[in-house]
Amino acid sequence: MCLHCGHVQLLHIVDPEFLYRDFNYRSAGTPSLVEHFDDTAEFVSSNYHFSKSPLVVDIGSNDGSLLNCFKKRGFSVLGVDPARDIAAEASAAGIPTLPEFLTPTIVKRIIGEHGPASVVCAFNVFAHTDDLEGMTSCIRDLLAPDGIFVFECSYLGDILERMLLGTIFHEHLSHHSITPLAAFLSRMGLELVDVRRNAIQGGSIVGTAQKTGASHPVLPTVHKILANEAQARITAPETIMQFSRSLSDAASKLSAFIEQQQADSKSFWGFGAARSGTTLITQLDLGKIIDCIVDDNPAKQGKFTPLHGIPIVPTKLLYEEMPDFIFILAWIHTDTILAAHRPYLEAGGKFVVCFPEPKVVGYLETILL
Numbered sequence: 001m002c003l004h005c006g007h008v009q010l011l012h013i014v015d016p017e018f019l020y021r022d023f024n025y026r027s028a029g030t031p032s033l034v035e036h037f038d039d040t041a042e043f044v045s046s047n048y049h050f051s052k053s054p055l056v057v058d059i060g061s062n063d064g065s066l067l068n069c070f071k072k073r074g075f076s077v078l079g080v081d082p083a084r085d086i087a088a089e090a091s092a093a094g095i096p097t098l099p100e101f102l103t104p105t106i107v108k109r110i111i112g113e114h115g116p117a118s119v120v121c122a123f124n125v126f127a128h129t130d131d132l133e134g135m136t137s138c139i140r141d142l143l144a145p146d147g148i149f150v151f152e153c154s155y156l157g158d159i160l161e162r163m164l165l166g167t168i169f170h171e172h173l174s175h176h177s178i179t180p181l182a183a184f185l186s187r188m189g190l191e192l193v194d195v196r197r198n199a200i201q202g203g204s205i206v207g208t209a210q211k212t213g214a215s216h217p218v219l220p221t222v223h224k225i226l227a228n229e230a231q232a233r234i235t236a237p238e239t240i241m242q243f244s245r246s247l248s249d250a251a252s253k254l255s256a257f258i259e260q261q262q263a264d265s266k267s268f269w270g271f272g273a274a275r276s277g278t279t280l281i282t283q284l285d286l287g288k289i290i291d292c293i294v295d296d297n298p299a300k301q302g303k304f305t306p307l308h309g310i311p312i313v314p315t316k317l318l319y320e321e322m323p324d325f326i327f328i329l330a331w332i333h334t335d336t337i338l339a340a341h342r343p344y345l346e347a348g349g350k351f352v353v354c355f356p357e358p359k360v361v362g363y364l365e366t367i368l369l
Helices: 016-020 031-047 065-071 084-092 104-114 132-142 156-162 178-187 220-232 237-263 275-283 317-321 331-340 342-346
Strands: 055-059 076-080 117-123 143-154 190-198 204-211 268-271 290-295 312-314 325-328 350-353 359-361 366-368
Touching: 031 065, 031 117, 031 143, 055 065, 055 132, 065 076, 065 117, 076 104, 104 132, 117 132, 132 143, 132 178, 132 190, 143 156, 156 220, 156 237, 178 190, 178 204, 178 220, 190 220, 268 317, 275 331, 290 317, 317 342, 325 331, 331 342, 331 350
Parallel strands: 055 076, 055 117, 117 143, 268 290, 268 325, 290 312, 325 350
Antiparallel strands: 143 204, 190 204, 350 359, 359 366
């Protein structure tokens, strides 16, 4: 946490060339996310009015799922994404995509070929860069005078309130709250005009900004969230320290539970080889007790987790081996996992949910640890 402005970020940086050139996640595989994108495109088209055939540029556009929602509403669209294969797939599917990181050179190219953008989007990207000033400068320069910048990222307030340890991992370099973010945008010549919270990824914000002094009014949503953050003391170091203490308390409860079950020779597996699962495994010291992790994605099966080398196996093995307990590592999908694997619960198996409160979910009862 910056003691001057209250911004929270990671200090360990992985080279983005290594992370994103061969990135293989595709948004279209998550129907709820595509529905959210469609809602966003509808909100923008209904509440902001631009010139004929306005241009939408999406930074980190992935497979073009968000841009496709704008395209259906008559917008011209252009994606910018460094993942070469995904960018090529998107272009082939009718969403033109530059396989590049956003740079001043790319901004000049876009403006030269297409003109300035009425809308610039950065969904689950604005927290992923180590050079936030550089990205924001490019976005500002890319915007038309009356254009808007629409972004989504996980929200520090939700992380603190709901103990979302699983959202803290190598890709998420910034954990934004509005108080420091509004001040940062102001320094960069941008003005926050709207902020809306949602439940995506455990708790996110969708913010809208414009060039300072442009025509769109600042909505009450901005003032409301700033007031809420002041009341919650979200930029105070003590708030982060309390979060750390709460995490330690949860880890202690889980450790005591594990020790008790190991004494009775119970077995532990994991569910979901999510990137965030590595954070949970490491911070909760689960690496030595989880025998394997089940995952529905064939691309992950047969591989191993970093550091601990836990094998990833097909979900069907869950029913063949029937482990006593399964830690839910794909924490975002907890409700879906519990509903989909009711037969495992009915057969006597139990899921362990780590946050916001450690609990054991069985067929007929849920026990808080």
